[in-house]
Amino acid sequence: MAVSQQVLHLMKVKSLKNLKDLEISFEGSSVTAILGPNGNGKSTILHALACSFSPNEIGENYKFSWFFLPSTDALWNDSELSIIHSFRDAQVEHQSVPREYKKTQVRWTPRYANRPKRDVFYIGIDKCVPMIESEKKQAKINYSTKEVNEDIINIILEKASVVLNRNYSGYNVHTASGKEFIGVVVDGLRYSALSMSAGEQKVFYILEKIFRANKYSLILIDELDLLLHDQAMKKLVNVILERCNEKNFKLFSRLIEKVFWSLRIG
Template sequence: MAEKKKKTITGQVLNSIKINKLKCINGLNEIIFKPHALTAILGPNGSGKSTILHAIASIYMPEKGFPGEDHRLMHFFPRSPHAEWNGSDFIVNLTYRKDGVMIENELKNYGKADVRGSRWIQIYARRPLREVYYLGIDKCVPIIESEKKNNIQYETSSVSNDLITNILHYASYILNKPYTSFNQHQQPNGKILIGVESEGLAYSSLSMSAGEQKIFLILETILKADKNALILIDELDLLLHDEALKKLIDVISTHAEDKNKQIIFTTHREMVTTLSDKINIRALLQIGHCCK
């Protein structure tokens, strides 16, 4: 049996980010992502919560041959007649292990010079390595709303492994509903839909509630990610009632601490401020200012 390939960089931690200028944000105080594995960013509409996640998503790139998403600043901040993004500037503080040596509190600057037509820095190919996943609000749109056909065909196959067992277990706890099996439904065009069975009723994601679909997406993304991964979720609370949100936070907090993963999410739900024993609460009091 061939030896499993090992990552060259491990132990990655995003310690903090300080945004001097980016989109609507000017002079954001340093946001520190400690001591907990989970960080909640709260703030009113237009305060820059999503902008912060977009910046963080673009810090890293996946190591070749390993999973992860490759997000770039140019994708989140495209040029337009009204926005060149010149003068954008933010600094991150990183820790990681390379060749057995721990590198702590390394500072990296990202942004775009004031000169019109400037390129974003860091150079994309030189960004630090890390497995990153970003779940934007668009990922929460019910699949049935994006399906244009009125007659949907698919072939069903049952899936069973440790990951699926854990997803079903946690989903049952969070949604207070006994899930007993997990299926994949492959459409003729190759598109895969998930499906579950509960109390003898089998159904696909086309028939799931929006909140139910979101829980399965979040659990699958977080549980399948490798150690030291970074998961970013825009509006974690969207489509979830308080009880489900509390249970979800309980599950992902325990998992992230155990597997050395970082999870950073935005929210409007002030209820999360009561969970400061397991979440770093970071509130944007107004545009460009953060309270630690």
């Protein structure tokens, strides 16, 4: 039986990048926002959390060396942090278990296979880049189209319609040169991600992640509010909060410096 009912209580950082002697509690809400001036370590917290777990079922497998890449000026030696978490393994409940992570002269410990199990999904700023800006092909792009009609997609279309104040009625998967990307139908107009705005593309990406993730997943979003109109942002947060409470997710987001009412919600 897979590990389940994962709960993250606390994170302590002794030393990691510019974070020193930080203790942050995650009790009290399924959604936590991290705010602060540039360069204060908001993204560092998300990166460290992403690397603290091994995939449980369908999660993504992040490694410290991806976010803390050694270089001439930064080897990250003597980095040290810990988490306190609870989980259920078959019939056995494990409460408030500490787990430490360190960077030695050689490698990060513990070994990645020995990290606790939890499905993690990290949504970075790279997901905000419109597909047309990352596409280098100069000639016409011919793609095949497959309409997707499943219950979870219909829910995503419904939520996207609320967030973006548009009437989405169809969802497609396009394939070109071995690459897959999405497309939508709005008021009878069909278009692909190549024609989507950055905010629209981001909303669909986030909704796909939170509605396809398993229960007790950990979802990390860097700059949730980037590229979104304030009204769309507020509606998206409400959708996220509802889904997190329904599926026992834990979601963290780093926010850029703008007024964002009361998230941490709860």
